Amino acid sequence: MLIFTKKAMDTSLKDLSKKLEEFAKARDWEQYHSPRNLLLAMVGEVGELAEIFQWRGEVTRGLPDWKESDKEHLGEELSDVLLYLIRLADICDIDLGDATNKKIVKNAIKYPPKP
Ligand SMILES: Nc1ccn([C@H]2C[C@H](O)[C@@H](COP(=O)(O)OP(=O)(O)OP(=O)(O)O)O2)c(=O)n1
Numbered sequence: 166m167l168i169f170t171k172k173a174m175d176t177s178l179k180d181l182s183k184k185l186e187e188f189a190k191a192r193d194w195e196q197y198h199s200p201r202n203l204l205l206a207m208v209g210e211v212g213e214l215a216e217i218f219q220w221r222g223e224v225t226r227g228l229p230d231w232k233e234s235d236k237e238h239l240g241e242e243l244s245d246v247l248l249y250l251i252r253l254a255d256i257c258d259i260d261l262g263d264a265t266n267k268k269i270v271k272n273a274i275k276y277p278p279k280p
Pocket residue numbers: 194197213244245248249
């Protein structure tokens with residue numbers, strides 16, 4: 166049986182997409198959210214994400230040695246990348262959930278599991 170936490174159940178790509186649309190509308194920022202601007206903003210956030218790992222050497226899964234504040238920072242930068250990605254997909258009229266599910270199927274055909 167699959168058990169979801171309340172947090173996970175409450176959040177879908179569509180929910181996030183709607184929140185981002187409302188966020189942009191409320192600030193009259195839709196004019197800035199063009200595909201190219203969003204792509205550049207996302208790449209900028211990927212750079213900030215990379216900075217967190219820069220010079221640390223290899224990192225153990227689960228980040229057991231990291232300070233809570235560093236983990237929080239990581240969560241924020243991951244979120245920034247995701248938010249711009251979702252917004253970019255939305256502005257380009259791509260259903261990201263659907264496209265991702267299709268890509269997972271395609272990947273499974275291209276890379277079959279070990280017999
Ligand atoms: N025109 C904009 C500007 C910001 N945001 C949202 C999406 C991101 O989640 C976040 C990015 O904000 P900042 O540009 O202030 O970047 P950071 O939060 O990374 O701040 P800093 O660069 O100071 O660390 O705000 C947005 O949707 N549209």
